[in-house]
Amino acid sequence: MIECCSAKRMLASIIFLGGLTFLILVIESHLTGNNRTTEPEQLNLTSSNCWLQENFEIIEQCQPCSGNKKKLYSYMLNIISNMSGIYISISKINSSSVQCDVDSAVVFFIYKYLKFNSKTCPDLYLVINQQYNGKIKVDISDFLFDLVHECELNKTIKNCLLPAFYSKKENYCIAGFCGVLRQLVKICETEHWLLGFRQSCLSACAEFSIWTKFCEVDLVTSIKRCLTVKNSEIPVDVIRLEQHLRQPVRMHNIRKISKTSTSIDGVIQHCFVEGPKMYLSDLIILPLIHVFLYLYGLENVSTFLPLICKWYKSMLSDERVSDSLTIISISLSLDVITEFNIPKVRMESLYKCDPRRYKTSEKLFTKQNEIDHVISLVDTMEVLQEFNYHKVKEEIFDWDKIPYHAHPKGGDLPDDRLLRKMQQIENIVNPILKIAECGDTIVDFCCGAGHVGILIAYLLPKCQVILLDNKEHSLKKASNRIIHLNLSNVSLLQSNIDYFKGNFQLGVTLHACGIAADLVMKACISNRSKFVISPCCYGKLQINHILKYPRSKRYSSSPLTIRDYIVAGHSADQTHKNEYSKSEQGEKCMKIVDIDRCLHADECNYKVFLAKMKPSTCSPKNNFIIGIPREKYKRWYFN
Secondary structure: OHHHOOHHHHHHHHHHHHHHHHHHHHHHHHHHHOOOOOOHHHOOOOOOOHHHHOOOOOOOOOOOOOHHHHHHHHOOOOOOOOOOEEEEEEOEEOOOEEEEOHHHHHHHHHHHHOOOOOOOOOOEEEEEOOOOOOOEEEEOOOOOOEEEEHHHOOHHHHOEOOOEEEEOOOOEEEEOHHHHHHHHHHHOHHHHHHHOHHHOOOOOOOOOOHHHHHHHHHHHHHHHHHHHOOOOEOOHHHHHHHHHHHOOOOOOOHHHHHOOOOEEOOEEOOOEOOEOOOOHHHHHHHHHHHHHHHHHOHHHHOOOOHHHHHHHHHHHOOHHHHHHHOOEEEOOOOOOOOOOEOOOOOOOOOOOOOHHHOOHHHOOOOOHHHHHHHHHHHHHHOOOOOOOOEOOOOOOOOHHHOOHHHOHHHHOOOHHHHHHHHHHHHHHHHHHHHHOOOOOEEEEEOOOOOHHHHHHHHHOOOOEEEEEEOOHHHHHHHHHHHHHHOOOOEEEEEOOHHHEOOOOOEEEEEEEEOOHHHHHHHHHHHOOOEEEEEEEOHHHOOOOOOOOOOOOHHHHOOOOOHHHHHHHHHHHOOOOOOOOOOHHHHHHHHHHHHHHHHHHHHHOOEEEEEEEOOOHHHOOOOEEEEEEEHHHOOHHHHO
16 A cells, blocks of 8 residues: 555555644643642652641550551452452451451361362452450461451352352352351362361251251350350250260261271270261361360369360370460450269260160151141141132243243253253242332342253342352352353352341242241241242251241140141141142141241231142142232232
8 A cells, every 4th residue: 555655645544643642642642730649759748737736645656567557457448359268357456466256267277277289279358246245365477468348348258247248250159157168178289188078067057957956056166155255164065065075976987997996895995076087077066166275274174074185185286276276265254163064964975876866656647646746736727717828829930031041951950850950940039020129139049050040040130149058068069050151140058047138028948948938937027028939848948957847836835845836747747749648748847837837927917818839739738928028018919
């Protein structure tokens, strides 16, 4: 092209471009001149002496900031660009230490113990929570951290109780004491042995595992109570641990291990809390017992807690453990107690599999005469007629228009389950589409691979959907499906239900197992949220540290006992895909339990509908409950 251009035209073009460039520079200089920051060396700092005319007091001479102080002060000037990492709650902070609660102190201890490399070390964020007064002092002089106020937290992290682990890349959060600590161990590749056989140490949730509940709830609560009110009675949970250490070890492949481990007459002894090897549970319990022994004195309790004291000394003989434990101290002055009351506890281990825990006289057998008794009691209450099955208007659901990864096919379901799963999802999603509103936050509790939640997120793009489950492998499947669909309105939370504290407008669950259905309902009622709940596994209902049964005041004030209630739950599981002699009885007992749930919601000022899936053959557990706060109910929802 340049050969076709004359010399005059080329010269004119060059002059034109040069002039245009000069003009742009002049305009830019004019527009930005008034906003340009004055350079520090141009400021006459000595010319202004207004500060000399004000009253002031020198508190401390200025010193060069340490690395931690720079981090502490710089967070106010900079926006944290990468919020991935572990979040720990604290109550106070100074230059080299923090005040926190015992559970946070345990997290600090394990974070110190684990040997992360520079590539895998998770960032540490300390979240100031002034609503509680932490009694434990932790030395953080060796930690690199960022200080974050609660109001600055990502919404996903705000939804759960701390400690929590958050991955920004996947918008994935892990909450819960044991869950977060397990995640820390998984990140540290050289420490996977702490999770034991098949990485199963403390993997079960506290609602179903006695051992997890002991480590995560019982012992932590007892030590917190000791820090608040110290008395002469030794905490029951400490005695339970002592009794646990007296029992034979129960673990996989025990015969093979007995040949290589310390044993007496072939019985493996407790070198550590779970057996001959140290696991994550030892590291969790150690700081708690360390605090207990500080308060009561090692020498004072060694006579009646010999195995705990022996285990404690054995743990401290490991230099790495003892070095990590030095960061924890207690700044309390309590009265010295030398005489103690020892509570009596049963001689049993903290495992469900311990045969001592199950006496034949205490086992629940669902005898027919008991089932008949329960049904006759409920018939006299005349509650079954108050909640007839509500007919939810069926909408035509066109699965052909649903993308593969939002379809149950995308969740790797086998062909023999696919059709029934699609029918179950239709029954749950249809009422959600009616009662959900634009901008709602919808939580899919016990979401599994996300069959319901992902479909809702696809159909309602203006709603935010949270997938919540305590199983890592299920959420990984859900995460892959979300990535393929490129959904931006979904976040994932690996947590038990009781660790979720976020605000939401609608809760949903499909076939929540046992007490999980009632935990979901409790979360929704506490938040005044609508809900669609499909219960399952009625035979697993049991009193726990969160819930009591029966749920409703109407049932609780009736002659129905807790044993009667659990008998009804066991019988409710006698419904099967193919009808048989007990199916009708099982259906009635299933309705008895679900009406208790409906009455409980009704007593909490909810408009409640009990419905049945169509076709009823899509699942043996085909009841579902729709609840809407009366102040939010609109007549056209189900007309």
